[in-house]
Amino acid sequence: MEPIGWGSIIARMAIQFWPVWAALIVTYAVSITYKRRLGLYGKLFDSPIGMVGFGIVMFWVFTAFFADLIITHDPLAQLSGLKNKSPGIPTPDGSAYPYYLLGGDNLARDVFSRMVMGARRVLAIAPAATAFAFMVGITLGLPAGYFAGKLDTGLSFLANLVLAFPVILLFYLLVTPEIRDTGIPVVLAAVLFIFPVIFMVTLLNSRFFTAPSKRNLYVGVTLVIGLWAYSGLAFNADPLGVWSMEPNLLNVFVAVVFVNAPTVFRIVRGLVLDLRSRDYVAAGQTRGEGPWYIMLWEILPNARGPLIVDFCLRIGYTTILLGTLGFFGLGVSPESPDWGSTINDGRRLLSIFPHPAVVPALALMSLVLGLNLLADGLREESLKD
């Protein structure tokens, strides 16, 4: 068989992505129909930039979700004779798909399938790590901004300490095989992962403080689920074996949360410092509301605009950080199809066979660009009211 040209490669890729197109069309149709009832999310569809950004982000989200349907070959399988072959090369008879759509890499694996599977890796870690960083940043930033004083000075000093570290140096110190033996990642995980539990418990406790029976139920359920997940994720000691994280992944996850949390802390603290002098806070204090109720149920909802925008930007930044880790070969298994390590693998033969590195590079770039555009659209729309 002859190698196929770029026209048919693109057409075949478009066909391969059919579940994504279908899901995107459904999402857009539903969202645009009901956009007046969907709050800030609905308003996103008034801004062209936001819509494009949302489209790109959802494209990758659906790609990650339907990755098993989209891939043409096993991302780890090697087909002999297809090492470094250019896009559109036909595969031997009896393979799962007649072509390597985007060529083969230096181990004769399918670049296209690896790129698609890489999306799953990235989108499984980046949003979760960002969410954890936000929980830590919010739980510490709210009291620092609200109470100020010594607490603020101490926490700010710690945050600045972490921020003064060049990120790459921190990664080289925190994400190494040796450090796993010393147990430092587990200690860090134990500290960082408890914050979401604290956050949820305080959130519910302050809300339902006046209705003890409800409060006890909600806080109890949160504590059980939270500590259950906590034991599994941080210590790998879940008695039922539902929650677990392999040590490699835990190491990467903890490092990324650790790098991101201080910045979130600074943003939240700044917002709270600004908002706490508002009248509605004074009104709450006069009504006798507790400090945590005011922080979590009065100030936080009013700070949501900038926080949502920063959340989008930060997922993009976390994606970049994960790519950096992969690029330096830190904390990922060598077989892993994630974009950073694929770029790293491909860069050695870059000027002769560019496609194995350029494909994941473009994928990563488009995802981050989508997130940036989405953040821009959200910022524009949230400023309107």
Added chain:
Amino acid sequence: MLIFLIRRLGIMVLTALCLTFVVFTLTNLAPNLEKLARSEGSVRMTDEQVQSWLANNGYAQPLAARYGEWLGVMPGWTREAEGKTVGRCIANGITAAEAPRFCGVLQGEWGNSTVFKRPVAEILSRGLAATGWLMLWVMILMVPSALLLGVLAGMREGSKLDRALSAVAIATTATPEYVSGVILIAVMASATVGISPVLAEWGWIEGRTLFQGTATSAMDEITFWNFGLPVLTIALYGMGYIARMTRASMTEVMTAQYIRTARLKGVGFREVVLRHALRNALIAPFTVIMLQFPWLLNGVVIVETLFNYKGFGWTLVQGAGNNDIELLLSCSVVAVLVVLVTQLISDIGYAYLNPRIRIS
């Protein structure tokens, strides 16, 4: 102003001490030391031999004591062995009596690299000089173009020009160095794909490629051919951010009262932008450019690895990858100092430039 300066300097020294202690602890973890013992002594050492090697070389002391020695505030260890005194500060050719008591970073003793088998100070100064050239060209390219981009975009908010330039700025911030570097090499430095074959065919360029994909030769002689891509790669990523900040600051200034007054007085748009708006709009970007240094440090590490340019970032990666404790520690000290000093300069510069925030 003086009190402000002294307080800032005090916090800076405290931060530097904390950070170096953290790095010291993390590089001197037990597994790292064991690896060091095996690589310096012998690979086939038994566990007891490893322990005695560590004890003989002063690694068995408490962590705080070793940190003090490394910093140079505690006397270096000494030990009697085979009738001779050996110690941290006693190098070849110096007798125990002549050797200084203190030999740490503060005394300028940065130790020896185990990978390169040479003094760390020598390796670092060479690496920093190389990175200095890279940074210089990055700054020359990045700052003016970013400011121009930002001012042009922020001059008339919402115009077509603004939209287009903002899109460019967003695209560059969304492209980390390892992505843009890879794409730039594929497009401009490959003899098989991209624009180089076309240009070579038309006879527009001398060699086979427009740029070189590696910058190793730039260590000896910097040319447009071998240095263009690394500089462009770092500059692109930083440029978008500075441009966006400049744009935000420029749009804010352009809606200010005094700009309206100037416009109503009949001053031309060009004149207003150049004489009235620009100076005030450039205060915020100054801080951003200064705070950009730590980010550039990241970029430097990535780009020097990608283009194989043996500067500071490359040295850091070598030190970290090969468990070269002294080298990694020294690299960290330099990196942390760069970050802290730029923060200080940005604070002082901001207070100095902006008359509303003069601290007294």
